[in-house]
Amino acid sequence: MKRVFLMLLLAFSASYLSAQTATDSIPKLDPKTKNALNAIDQFNYQMALRYNDRAMAKTKLYDLIARNPENMRYMEALSSLYFESGQVASAALVAMDILQVNDKNVGALEIAAYSLEQLGALDRALPQYESLYLLTGDNYSLYKSAYLQYALKRYEEAINSVNMLVKNAKADEKIGFPISETETQEVDMKAAALNLKGLIYLDQNSKAEAKVAFTEALQIDPNFAGAKENLAKSN
Template structure:
């Protein structure tokens, strides 16, 4: 039987469904389920995933709002994100990819000056965060 049909608030099942949809590339369905999960759990990592999905789905206002919420959350002071560059995994303060994402949102909305500031801020926090450097280079072309 469907676990959610029996217990619609089953957060474990919601997370499995959301991640499965995301892995299948069904980002809109993944986002819907992550939103349901977030409403049940108020989980920092869930909101983090939602922000990136919202960017991918061009929901820039929601993405930007969630970035602001994440940046102000107490968890942001300690949380990290792992990224692999050239087969080497590195951990960064969660703020670095969030600031970079804010820059991408600003690029998408035509706010190139703000985007440049975001990418530069991300690089000030983590000079070896290659994505911010690549985004800044692309912006300066």
């Protein structure tokens, strides 16, 4: 999947420019005709969604985008539709096109970040999560930033992000951790941050520091299964 996405990404800049050029070649419609066609396509799009015909819904969105290239809401709807359908490569590419126009589009940043992460393009997902945190102050985005920094072995950045999260995490904030193929455990955000801090230390073979971090995580959330397993590894 990652290889497929990277191949798509190589063509991204050229395809974006060619799409812009192609838009310029579309015949101009008079306002009355354009509005009438938009109304028909919007109706058909809603009907396609109602009847779960996602292929038709996408077709109608493409028609609307071609006719209204300046209206980002159709691109946003297309990116969301791809994302909800599990077509994360397409979702990411559309979201990145939106960000070319508006790099502060929160919805596009969310889809780009998650989709790129799912594709294994962690180095490209990380800036999206970082931008999300700067724009929204959302601690989940900060956690994801810290985790990807850790996964990319950018340890100093990861520790800084974790320390910010430990400081800023709210008492009622939770994050899900998979404990089996069908079950997820809701864990205190601060405990999750301390567990990640322990993993960062463990990755650097600093077992004493890792043990302290895992122990602190369990003091906050004694039922945190992942922290229990990681504490055992640090002994």
